[in-house]
C-alpha cells in the first residue's frame with residue numbers, strides 16, 4: 422500500500438502527505454522518470470553514461486584517471502566498483518553507436534523514443550539538423566547546465582512513437598505549469614538573460630529537425646506550446662549526478678579491512694579528490710536531468726523531513742525520510758542546498774523567489790515571520806564576491 426497521498430492546499434497547490442507513520446531512514450517511494458538525459462556538455466567532455474538510465478559506463482579506475490588527468494592511477498579493491506562486474510553487459514545501438522549499460526536499457530530506449538530519433542551514421546555529421554540544434558543549445562548554455570536539450574529531443578521521439586499521444590500530453594500537463602510572464606523569468610534563469618530571445622531560434626531549429634509542420638503527431642507543438650514545454654522542464658526538471666568513482670569510494674569505505682590498508686585507501690582517496698579538484702573542480706559526475714511525475718508534486722520546506730536520493734546510481738529516484746514523519750504530515754524536501762538552507766528567513770525567501778519563483782510558506786518561514794529582514798552574512802559575502810567579479814569583468 423502507498424505510504425502517501427496527494428492533496429491540494431490554497432497556499433502551495435498539490436503536495437504529498439503521509440498516510441501512516443514513516444520512520445526515519447525509510448524509503449517512502451521509488452520512481453522511474455518519464456524521461457531523462459545526460460547534459461550535452463557533460464557528454465562532450467567525455468563523461469560516459471548509459472544513454473537510457475545514466476548509469477556510469479566507465480570503471481572507477483578509468484573515471485579517476487580521466488578526472489585526475491593521470492593515466493597511471495590504479496585503484497585497489499576493484500570489486501568495489503559496480504561497473505567492473507557489468508562490463509560484459511554493455512551494449513550499443515547498432516545504427517548510431519549510442520551506449521547502454523544493458524540490453525534492457527537499449528530495448529527500453531528503442532521502444533519509447535530512440536527508434537524515432539536515432540541519427541544512424543548521420544550522428545557524425547555536424548550539419549545534420551539535430552546536431553546543429555544540440556550545438557546551438559550548447560552555445561546558449563555553457564556549464565554548469567541546468568537542463569538537458571536531449572530531454573526535449575527524447576520527448577519528441579516519445580510523441581512520434583507512442584500508441585496514445587493524448588495520454589502522453591496528459592502526463593506532461595500533470596506537471597505544474599506557470600503563467601506566460603513566469604515562463605519568461607524561467608527562461609532567464611535557465612539560459613541567462615542575453616539568450617532569452619533565442620528561444621524562438623531554438624524552436625525554429627527543432628521545427629526544422631523534426632518537421633513539426635508535416636508530422637501530424639507534432640503539429641500541436643506551436644511556438645507557444647514549445648515555450649510552455651521548456652518552462653515546464655525548467656520548473657520540474659530534477660538534476661541527477663552519477664559517478665563510478667563515487668560508488669567505489671562509498672563501497673570501499675563500507676568494506677572491512679585492516680588498519681594499515683584503511684589508512685592507505687583513505688590517503689589515496691584524499692589525494693585523488695585533491696587532484697580532481699585541480700583538474701575538473703566540482704564537475705565530478707555524469708550529470709543530467711529528468712522529469713518525475715510523483716516527485717515533482719513534493720513541495721519545498723526550509724525544515725524538510727525527506728530527501729531525494731539515487732540508490733542505484735542511475736535515474737531511479739528514491740524519496741527517503743530524514744526523520745520520523747507522522748500520519749497526515751506533509752512530506753517536503755528542500756529545493757535549497759545545505760548552505761542556503763542555514764541562512765536567515767529573508768535570505769532563503771529571496772533565493773526561492775529568484776530561482777523558483779514562489780514565496781515560501783513553509784512552517785519554518787511562517788514561524789519566523791516576525792524576524793527582521795536581515796541578509797545572512799554568508800549571502801553578503803557571496804554578493805560581495807559577485808560584485809568583485811562583475812567589476813573585474
Ligand SMILES: C[S@@+](CC[C@H](N)C(=O)[O-])C[C@H]1O[C@@H](n2cnc3c(N)ncnc32)[C@H](O)[C@@H]1O
Nearest residue numbers: 433434435597717718719720721779781782783
Ligand atoms: C515542483 S512543484 C511542487 C508541486 C506543486 N505544488 C503542484 O501543485 O504541482 C513546485 C511549486 O510548488 C509550489 N511550492 C512548493 N513549495 C512551496 C512552499 N514552501 N511555499 C509555497 N509554494 C510552494 C510553488 O508554486 C512551486 O513553484
